[in-house]
Amino acid sequence: MNIKISNVNKTIKKAVILENINLEFESGRIYGLRGSNGSGKTMLMRAICGLIIPESGEINIDGDILGKDISFPKSIGALIENPSFISSYTGFRNLKLLASIQNKISDDEIRDAIKSVGLTPDDKRTFRKYSLGMKQRLGIACAIMENPDIIILDEPVNALDENGIELVRKILKEQKEKGALIIIACHDKTELEYLSDEIYEIYEGKITNHFIVGDKSKISEEIVHEA
Amino acid sequence: MKAILKMELIRAFRNKLMFFSLISGCGIVIMYYIFSVTKYIKSFYSILNSDIASDPLSANLCWIGTAYDRYTVLYFFIIPILAAIPYGASLYMDKKDGYINNILIKTDRKNYFFAKLITYFISGGVIATIPLILSYILAIISLPSIRPYAEYSLYNIYSVNIFSNIFYSNYTFVYIIIFIVFDFILFGLINCLCMVFTYWEENRFAIVLTPFIICYGLHMVGQYFIGTDKTPLTYARLNVVSSEDLIYIIGELLILVLLAIVSLRKGKKDVL
Amino acid sequence: MSYKIIKKLVKYDLYWGILNKWKKYLVMLILSLIITFVFIKNSQFYYRLDKLDSMPGFLDYIMNMFHGMKNFISDGNTQFEIPVEWMAFHLFVAFAIGNYIIDDLEKCGINIITRVRSRNKWIISKIIWNVVAVLCFYLVVYIVNIIIALSITGKLQLSLTQSVCSKFFELNNVNMESGNGLLAIIILPILSSLAISQMQMFLSLILKPIISFLMIASILILSAYSMSPYLIGNYSMVQRSEIFMKDGISILTATIVNITIIIVSVIGSIVYFNRKDII
Numbered sequence: 001m002n003i004k005i006s007n008v009n010k011t012i013k014k015a016v017i018l019e020n021i022n023l024e025f026e027s028g029r030i031y032g033l034r035g036s037n038g039s040g041k042t043m044l045m046r047a048i049c050g051l052i053i054p055e056s057g058e059i060n061i062d063g064d065i066l067g068k069d070i071s072f073p074k075s076i077g078a079l080i081e082n083p084s085f086i087s088s089y090t091g092f093r094n095l096k097l098l099a100s101i102q103n104k105i106s107d108d109e110i111r112d113a114i115k116s117v118g119l120t121p122d123d124k125r126t127f128r129k130y131s132l133g134m135k136q137r138l139g140i141a142c143a144i145m146e147n148p149d150i151i152i153l154d155e156p157v158n159a160l161d162e163n164g165i166e167l168v169r170k171i172l173k174e175q176k177e178k179g180a181l182i183i184i185a186c187h188d189k190t191e192l193e194y195l196s197d198e199i200y201e202i203y204e205g206k207i208t209n210h211f212i213v214g215d216k217s218k219i220s221e222e223i224v225h226e227a
Numbered sequence: 228m229k230a231i232l233k234m235e236l237i238r239a240f241r242n243k244l245m246f247f248s249l250i251s252g253c254g255i256v257i258m259y260y261i262f263s264v265t266k267y268i269k270s271f272y273s274i275l276n277s278d279i280a281s282d283p284l285s286a287n288l289c290w291i292g293t294a295y296d297r298y299t300v301l302y303f304f305i306i307p308i309l310a311a312i313p314y315g316a317s318l319y320m321d322k323k324d325g326y327i328n329n330i331l332i333k334t335d336r337k338n339y340f341f342a343k344l345i346t347y348f349i350s351g352g353v354i355a356t357i358p359l360i361l362s363y364i365l366a367i368i369s370l371p372s373i374r375p376y377a378e379y380s381l382y383n384i385y386s387v388n389i390f391s392n393i394f395y396s397n398y399t400f401v402y403i404i405i406f407i408v409f410d411f412i413l414f415g416l417i418n419c420l421c422m423v424f425t426y427w428e429e430n431r432f433a434i435v436l437t438p439f440i441i442c443y444g445l446h447m448v449g450q451y452f453i454g455t456d457k458t459p460l461t462y463a464r465l466n467v468v469s470s471e472d473l474i475y476i477i478g479e480l481l482i483l484v485l486l487a488i489v490s491l492r493k494g495k496k497d498v499l
Numbered sequence: 500m501s502y503k504i505i506k507k508l509v510k511y512d513l514y515w516g517i518l519n520k521w522k523k524y525l526v527m528l529i530l531s532l533i534i535t536f537v538f539i540k541n542s543q544f545y546y547r548l549d550k551l552d553s554m555p556g557f558l559d560y561i562m563n564m565f566h567g568m569k570n571f572i573s574d575g576n577t578q579f580e581i582p583v584e585w586m587a588f589h590l591f592v593a594f595a596i597g598n599y600i601i602d603d604l605e606k607c608g609i610n611i612i613t614r615v616r617s618r619n620k621w622i623i624s625k626i627i628w629n630v631v632a633v634l635c636f637y638l639v640v641y642i643v644n645i646i647i648a649l650s651i652t653g654k655l656q657l658s659l660t661q662s663v664c665s666k667f668f669e670l671n672n673v674n675m676e677s678g679n680g681l682l683a684i685i686i687l688p689i690l691s692s693l694a695i696s697q698m699q700m701f702l703s704l705i706l707k708p709i710i711s712f713l714m715i716a717s718i719l720i721l722s723a724y725s726m727s728p729y730l731i732g733n734y735s736m737v738q739r740s741e742i743f744m745k746d747g748i749s750i751l752t753a754t755i756v757n758i759t760i761i762i763v764s765v766i767g768s769i770v771y772f773n774r775k776d777i778i
Contacts, residue, residue: 012776049613052776071773072616084606086515098607101507101614142610247710297724300579304720308713383578432598435709439716443590450583451537460581467578 001027001062001149001181008047008057010205017043018054019205025181027149030172032196032213033185040205041185042080045152048183049078061150077148079156083139087128091138092121095145104146113145114138118167132159137167144171151175151182157191169195228338231330235346238317245313245350252302252309252358256291259298260365264289268369285373287399288381289366292359292406293466295383302358303463307439310351310414315421315435318343322425340491344422348487351418351438352411355463359407375399387469394466406465413463416483417442423490445479504615508624511611516599516628517635523595527636530591531564531643534584538563538667539651545666555663556656557648558684564588564640565688566668567736569744570726582723585736589692592636593715596696598708600625609777622772625700626765633696637689657681670743679750683740687753691735694757697764698731704771728752731760 003025010018018040025031033041046052048059050072059066061073085094095110111121117137130138136159143151151172157165172182172195186192192199193213201209239245271284291299321327330339375382377395384391394402417438424437442459449458457475462468468476517524538560545551555563568582603625612621648655659680664670673680695715702711722732726739726748733739734753741747 012778046776046778049609050616051609051612052778053774070616071618072613074616076613078609078613080609084609086607097511098610098614101504101611251713295573295578297573297721300724301717301720304581305713305717308709308716312709312713430598430602432602432708432712433594436594436597436712440594443587446581447583447587450581451533455580 001179002060003048003150003181004060005048006058006060008054008059010043010047010052010054016205018047021057021205021207023200023207025183027181028176028179029197030176030182030184030195032192032199033183033202034187034189034192034199035185035202039202041202042154043205044202045078045080045154045183045185048150049073049076049080049152051080073150075146075149076152077143077146077150078152078154079136079139079143080152080154083135083142085127085135085138085142088126090126091119091123091130091134091141094127094138095142098142099145102146110145113141116144116167116171117141118164133161133164136160137164140168140171144175147175147178147180149180151180153182153184155186156184157186157188165191228335228342231334231338232342232345235317235342236349239314239346239350240353242313245354248309248312248354249357252306252354253361255298255302256358256362256365259291259294259296259302259362260289260369263294263296263298264366264369271370284370284381285375286363286366286370287372287375287394287403289370290359290403291362292403292410292464293383299464303460305439306355306414306463307417307442307459308436310354310418311421311435311438313354314347314350315418315438316425316431317346318422318425319428319431319434323431337491344419344487344491347419347422348415352415355414356407356411359410363403363407372399382466384466388466389468389470389473390465409465410463413459413480416480416487417459419483419487419490423486426490501617501620504617505620505624508611508615508620509627512603512624512628513631515603517632520595520599523591524635524639527588527591527595527639528643530587531640532647534564534587535560535644535647539647541667542663550662551660551666552662553660554652555660556652556654556658557644558657558681559660559663560644560648561641562659562664562668562684562737564644565684565735566738568723569669569738571724573724579724581720582736586719586723588636588640589695589719589732589735590716592633592692592696593699593712593719595636596629596632596699597712598703599628600700601703601708604777612777618773619769622769626697626768629696629700630693633692634689637692659684668738668743670738673743680742683742683750684737687740687750687757688735688737690754690757691731694731694760694764695735697761697768701764701768701771704768704775728756731756 003023005021005023008018008021021044033044035041043052047054050066050070053067058068061070064070066073086097089097091114092110095114096107099105099110114121117140119134119137119141127135127138136156140153140156143153156168160168172184176182184192184195186195196213199211199213200207267284267289274284287293291302321330327339374397375395377386377391382394384394390402390405393399393405420438420441421434424434428434428437445458446455446460449455449461453475455461456467456469457472457479459479462472462476538555542551542555546554564584565588566582567585568580571579573579608621612618615621645655659673661673664673695718699711699715702714718730719732722730722736726733728748733748734757736748738744739748740753741749
């Protein structure tokens with residue numbers, strides 16, 4: 001799995017959201033996106049998911065151009081901003097409904113996904129009654145349950161306790177070993193460096209820095225502002 | 228209380244939807260002026276230039292409030308929706324987004340809900356009346372405000388209608404003010420229904436449409452049982468109200484006030 | 500595979516958009532009951548006074564629901580009366596269609612679309628839901644009136660009662676022989692509702708659902724006031740059809756316009772949704 005983003009630009013209501021984005025992602029690695037609020041991390045993730053259409057440039061996923069050859073990536077799991085589900089359904093029922101679209105996984109695999117995020121599959125509580133942390137966990141379970149080739153997680157550790165964060169680390173490691181291409185955004189610098197193999201910094205819609213975590217060597221540098 | 232009221236009023240009035248509602252209402256008034264009033268103006272000047280004796284055309288004839296025209300019908304039909312669009316879902320959104328938690332820890336709960344209620348009232352009233360005021364201004368700058376006489380039968384205001392004696396006097400302007408103030412109060416109270424129904428509805432769309440649905444529902448009930456002139460969609464035009472309908476109108480307004488008070492009391496419950 | 504996914508989506512929309520919204524259909528049921536019972540009660544009153552030859556039948560009930568009003572001639576003095584039955588039905592359908600599509604997009608929409616991997620399939624499913632939802636409202640009205648007709652008259656009369664039409668709808672010389680009458684009473688209102696609903700759904704994608712409702716309500720009230728072929732609400736008003744009114748709305752025109760609106764709205768929805776940023 002390979003994602004190549006070439007010269008992608010996006011403006012919404014005269015505000016530049018993404019400017020001349022050039023990135024390349026490969027499977028089996030975790031890529032972190034870091035930037036201040038409103039820098040364009042979430043919009044970049046939406047663009048990769050096919051939810052927003054760039055004005056120019058292209059996003060190439062394994063040879064298929066998003067928006068031309070395909071509308072959406074063939075195998076993707078995403079948690080973008082707040083997890084949204086049917087409030088009158090339980091967690092399991094929500095995931096089962098979504099899994100029934102592609103019918104790739106069984107009920108047991110759905111249960112395993114729910115357990116892997118620390119929730120109880122047989123919990124009778126509806127989504128409406130979930131705490132913020134529980135909603136976040138369900139969102140992550142939804143993103144990983146079908147073992148997609150691409151996993152996009154926007155602030156995955158948001159609202160999670162220590163146990164939850166530990167589970168997320170474990171999940172991402174497992175998915176990476178399975179060969180998934182993982183892109184995460186996180187405000188917690190330490191956590192992002194712990195989880196990611198490479199980090200991209202975004203500022204005002206532009207990629208400003210690129211680090212390989214571990215040796216912290218800068219691959220390319222276009223410093224626009226002082227940290 | 229003043230600070231929270233000021234904040235809510237700014238939220239209500241400094242938003243694009245308020246602008247949209249006002250533009251829509253004023254747009255109807257301007258279309259009425261262009262397509263209907265201009266005909267009166269042409270007639271007025273042609274009569275002036277001719278020797279034909281005729282009933283004097285007056286600015287009071289060109290006001291959307293007292294006219295019978297498609298634009299009048301449209302205006303008074305959709306005004307409950309227009310009034311609710313900018314601020315109708317405000318309490319619902321505050322609760323949904325959790326914004327209400329931010330406010331209630333900073334101010335007395337009573338102040339917040341009371342400020343909300345006042346803002347619902349004022350925003351609804353303003354949206355309903357600004358186009359009426361614009362219509363009157365357009366009318367009086369186009370034609371002379373000649374004192375109306377009932378004998379000319381030009382106006383849709385008869386002796387059975389309330390305040391007709393004021394209309395057919397040298398103080399017609401007072402009638403217009405009463406009309407506008409009445410509509411301000413009526414649509415302000417109707418808009419407060421959005422706040423009442425926030426506690427029962429979980430759908431933003433339904434909450435904003437609640438005042439309109441109730442007005443129309445009452446109109447249907449009126450059509451079948453008590454007469455349509457006793458329903459807000461009709462008596463919003465004060466010129467059709469007769470003295471015997473007054474008791475129904477006062478009763479309905481009191482019910483609206485009561486419901487508004489009920490919504491304040493509901494604000495004492497847990498905010499979840 | 501593609502057909503299976505659309506089938507799943509349609510099943511989801513039929514469940515969440517229709518079965519789950521059963522209360523709205525219950526309201527329509529109650530509304531139909533009230534309208535028909537008031538009509539029957541009024542008919543009984545006139546029948547006792549010998550102003551009607553016979554009591555109304557099934558088709559008269561349907562006519563009462565969708566007749567609208569005759570052409571209103573404004574003379575500056577006559578007060579305009581809203582055709583409450585016709586307006587109530589269409590407003591309620593507009594309210595029910597309302598914000599389902601946007602609401603669904605904000606809830607599960609993203610999760611579903613990324614799994615379906617096709618905007619077209621999602622929007623087509625919504626278009627199908629829209630059609631079925633509108634037809635279900637008509638079904639409720641028809642079932643209610645069939646039951647009432649069978650209970651009261653013991654039969655399903657498929658012709659209009661002349662005296663009833665004269666008294667209540669001011670229609671003289673009602674001629675149902677050509678079959679166009681049935682077309683005007685039964686098919687045209689349905690076609691018109693489908694057109695208005697598709698247009699409303701398209702507008703709710705572009706603007707906000709509340710603004711699209713406002714536009715539909717405005718079109719309906721203006722249509723009631725003015726008999727103009729540009730005001731599409733006229734096509735659903737049976738009383739203004741050429742069958743029942745001299746210089747009335749042509750059935751052919753009504754059919755062509757409604758179908759055109761449906762096609763334009765459907766294509767518009769698909770094209771627009773394919774370009775829409777889902778935020």
